[in-house]
Every structure is written in C-alpha cells, then in structure tokens.
Amino acid sequence: MAGRKQFDVDEALRLAMHVFWRWGWSEASIDRLTEGTGLGRSSLYSTFGDKSTLFQKSLLRYAQSYHPLYEEALTGPHSDPSAVITAYLRVTLNRIADPTVPDGCLLTMSAAQFPALDAAGQATVRTMIDTLRAMLEQALLAAGADENEAAELALCTLATNKSLAVLSRVGFSSDDLETVAATASRVRRSDHGVRPGDG
Amino acid sequence: MAGRKQFDVDEALRLAMHVFWRWGWSEASIDRLTEGTGLGRSSLYSTFGDKSTLFQKSLLRYAQSYHPLYEEALTGPHSDPSAVITAYLRVTLNRIADPTVPDGCLLTMSAAQFPALDAAGQATVRTMIDTLRAMLEQALLAAGADENEAAELALCTLATNKSLAVLSRVGFSSDDLETVAATASRVRRSDHGVRPGDG
DNA sequence: CGCATCTTGCACCGATCGTTTCAACATGCG
C-alpha cells in the first residue's frame, strides 16, 4: 500500500481543481478533496502542501488548461474581430451548458454556497431588470429607436454590472472597470443614432 | 437586559446583509453576524430563524434596497439609451470604489474567500487576456481597423465571459446567456465596418 | 538480506461551525 507514489500528480491536481470549481473555496473541504482526487490526506498534504497552496496550484492549473480550449476553437488567421469574440464566447456558453466541466470563472460562488436563491429571489432579480428595462424603453422611444431592444439592453447592462463586481474582486484596476463600463454604454450606439460624446 | 426588543429589526437585517456581502455566505459565521449586527445569538435566531433563512431575507433586503439607489441616479424622463446605461453603470462603479458599501453583486466570492489570489494568479489572468488581445489585434489589422482597440475589446470580452458565469449560476436561461454573448459580439461592430451576418 | 527512504491509512488534535437549551431578567396586563 505504499512505496512509490500510486497516483499521477498532474491528474490529481486536475481533479482537485475540479473540486474547487464545483464547490468553491470554502465548501471544498479536505474530505471532499480527498474523495474527489482519490488520495489520502497524507498524500494530499505531502504532495501539494496545505489547502491554500493547493488552491493556488489549482488556480494556476485552471488558467493554464483553460485558455488552450479557447485557442483550439480560435485557430488563426483572424480577419473579423466580431467573429473572434463570438467564437470565444461560444466556447464559454458551451462549457456552461455542460454542468460537468468548469465554466468560465472559478471565482463566483458555487450553487452550494447560496442555498437560498429560490423562486422569490429569482423574481426579485427579475424586478431589478424590469425597472431598468422600463427606463430604457422610454429612452429608446424618445430616440426614435426600436423599443423592443430595451429588454436586451437591460439584460446586457445587468450583465456588465455583474462583470464589474467580479473583475473588481479579482483585482482589476478602476481604469479597466471604467473601460468595461464605457464600452457597454456604447453598445449598439450607432444603431439608434447617438454620436460619440453625446449625453 | 431583557423585556422588549432592544434593537430595530430592519436595521439589524441591513447590518446582516452587509456582513453577508462583506464575507460571503460561507465566511459569514454566526459570530461575525452577531458582531456585525450587535445582537446576541438568541435574538438573531428568534428574530430571523437559522442562517439560511437569514440569508434569504438578507438577499431580498439587498435587492430591494439596491435598485432604488439606481433609480435615484436615473431620474426620468429619459431620451438617450446610452445615457441611461452610463448612469446605471456609474452608480455601480462608484459603489465599487467605496469598499464600505455593498457593490453590484452579492453572489461573487469575497476577497476573504480566495486567500491565494496573489501576484502569480494576477499574472495568469493577465496572460489569458493577452492571448485574446493578440488574436483581436490580428483581426482588427486584417479588417483595416485600429488595432489599439484590441486591448479594450479583449478586456470587455473577458468581462462578458465572467458575467455569463455569474448569470448562469444565478439561474438565467441559456437564451438570456445567448443574448448577452451575441450583444457583446456586436460591440462597436459598425466602427470597423463589419456588417451583421458576417463571419 | 539490511537498511534508508518514501508513501499510505488511520487516529487524533484544537478550533470553529451552526444550533439548542436554559436560567435570569424586563415588560404588559390583571
């Protein structure tokens, strides 16, 4: 039962990364990590150090194994920026649709971490969008644009709101955050006739 | 020391919500909640129920107290959709800049939950953007557009990536996610001469 | 084989987790 290592270190790290993605930092207990990797506690600690160190290595492993997937889908040469973005986000969407593989972010709370987002909570979130949508509808009408775009813009604005929260917590600068917000504000701008600098 | 309640229930709930925002679900222990609200354990449990119930109520309270802030900044009537979006995201940015108030998302992991996002982790994230930026630079050059836009587009695409992860975990439909991704792909499309349906 | 070296499983550590219990106390009503 002992002697030389009876497992592949890199595969074990991949499995550990998966546990962290599935459960998040706090809910990924040592017991869950040992179960998910198949290693014993001693092997886990002697190979990867304590939980913090293991999480660091998992994060690095995640980032390194993550981007090649996108590169694979985005083989050059590229001539259309929109196509690049579309292909990139398509990979994210496909991965999100598959609940068995890590999606585009290791740093959001896992479902196990907010046990209480029930129907009432969902409705509350919807209400938040609806208020924004109503304002956008009004503005689109006043600008002579298609008011049916309001729902789409409201959704995307909320999405930007969430991304700002994530990026700030990951450590992006306020300049970067400003850039994201400014670009989101320019979405489809030319479609409803507002020129740069307006507003 | 007892008799009638010696605290304001709504204010206590507000403080509890703040603790959940600051620490996240897992790291918001009962001790931290009692310290943050000023209540004893008995008062907390008898007033709000167990931790899950308290989190539900905090989430609702968060959503309800959150949107009025945006409405306040977005007094109508509105005539410019971009201005509405800009004002909305401006509130988010201002709140993120202030570390003492809840920002735009209660469901991202707090800083206390990933103790290992050090310089190495930051650099890894940067590498992920740089790869995307290089592809976009190539595409922008081929399309005859300004390649300096690549960094901005890469950042915003990553932002969309993160927002998709959050929205999916909150329970948004795949249709909604598709909408967000499609809109992100159209960002500044008309600026570099790519028509709808290309690619 | 003899021995050093490494790995593994298991028990165990103190600390903290969410939750419950309970006695002491303050109030409102008769």
Next chain:
DNA sequence: CGCATGTTGAAACGATCGGTGCAAGATGCG
C-alpha cells in the same frame, strides 16, 4: 403585586473544519 409573555446572555451540544503524528508497508540500493 402575581403571572404570563417575550428577550437576553452565556454555556454547551454534536458535527465538521484544517492540519499533524505515527506506525505499517512498499520500494531501491548496497
């Protein structure tokens, strides 16, 4: 006052947390 009702602080519950110690077992080398 007497008593029911409700609140408060504090102690304690079992469970689980991250982490360690250690003996048993397996290997490589002489």
